[in-house]
Amino acid sequence: MHHAYIDKFAYQDSVIHRIDSRVKFIVVLIFTAVVISLPRTSVSILFCYAVGPFTVLVIGRVPLRFTFKHILLVSPFVMVLAFTCPLYDRTPVEIAFGPFVGQSTAGWMRCFTILGKFVVTMLALIALVSTTRFNTLLAGLKRIGAPKILIIQLGFLYRYIFVLIDRVHHILRARAARTFRYLGLKTELKIAAAMLGSLFVRSIESAEHIDIAMRARGFDGNWRTLSTLKIRGTDYIFLFAAAAFVFGLYFFVQPVLR
């Protein structure tokens, strides 16, 4: 396999990596909820909120280039959503950024808020998955009472997404090796449909084999794993610091910046 893994930095070791996955998950969940709930006119406060995940990424030795590359990869959908805002809301508003004051429209404000919230929450999410091994994240989710079916599905998704990506690469390579020119939209679509069909059939076959492998080892519908999670002093310190940061900004800094 030659593709990069989203969690490739989760196997490093740092203070952040050693924090309990439940604590990190809850912090990211609250952080995301708070950032999303910020008023749509609050652009400056988003810069303050970005400091949190940015610090975690730096301490966790996750390269920022890797982080922003992955944010860009998932950004097209949000960009479409954000850049349509200026089209339908042209109400003039006055904007202030520190000493700078200017004129804009409510649509552009909303656009920047959506993009800002997206980048800040993605920073937090990447900080979580890049400093937490997926199995410990799943164990943490299980311990905090996430539905069993969700844990199983996430586990399979993580395990087989790479196998699926590999299969797609192989199919595309096989196609490229026998394609010498553009065959016209209709034929190209037909080929794409056949490739998707082949992928689908192979996925079903794999699912049947995995089912056999699971039942052969006594699987009865209960997902059993050995969990070694334990909350320690550093976890409480992290939780307290994160709460102080998130709610401090929300209750004390945001009203000033509004």
Add this chain to the structure above:
Amino acid sequence: MSKAIEIIDFSYKYPDGTAALAEINLEIQYGEKVALIGPNGAGKSTLLLAMAGFVRGSGSVIIAGLQVGRESMAKIRTQIGCCLEDPDDQLFMPTLFDDVAFGPLNMGLDAERVKVCVASALQTVGLEQMGDKAPHHLSAGQKRAAAIATILSMSPEIITLDEPDGSLDPKNRKNLVKLLIGLSQTLVIATCNMDFAATVASRVVLMDAGRIVADGSSERVMSNLKLMTEHDLEVPRRFA
């Protein structure tokens, strides 16, 4: 030696009516290392699935003295370990440790005992330092060894392996041969690689078109040029 596997007049048809296995009669004693050989589509993999109770047809399949059936399956699955052809199907957990622990946990062993089983299985296949790795971070040879470890951790008396040497380079194949020869369990290995079968197994069962056409010592069956050629197989180098 007593019978680990006993199959009497077993036949199975695919849902479309095609005969996959016909009148299979086979006895395998405890401790035997048996290779199922034959061309593609001979029914080797289906026979392995029948042994593990995943394929039900007419006739009897008796594993460790227990007739394969709905009631006996839980007990039978602690006796027979089933290693599939593609290690990616066998390794479905996020880490190797979780995968190797999956069987023992389902057997109801306590946490400390599970850890001992996992450590022992990983040590047997030479992956003792790899427990926290995700399966997609392992090489093809490591994945194959890991797939076997998922079975060994359950300490079954019988292990079935479907094409275990597939896509392995010579070094990894040599390691696998060493590992399989060193195992004390009853092994049933389906393979199309005649050299591999001749090296690992002392007994060979030749299948074609869903039937057993020859059964005997590796040397007797595999050195028979006429028999091997008739069934689109080749004589391994050591018997040539």
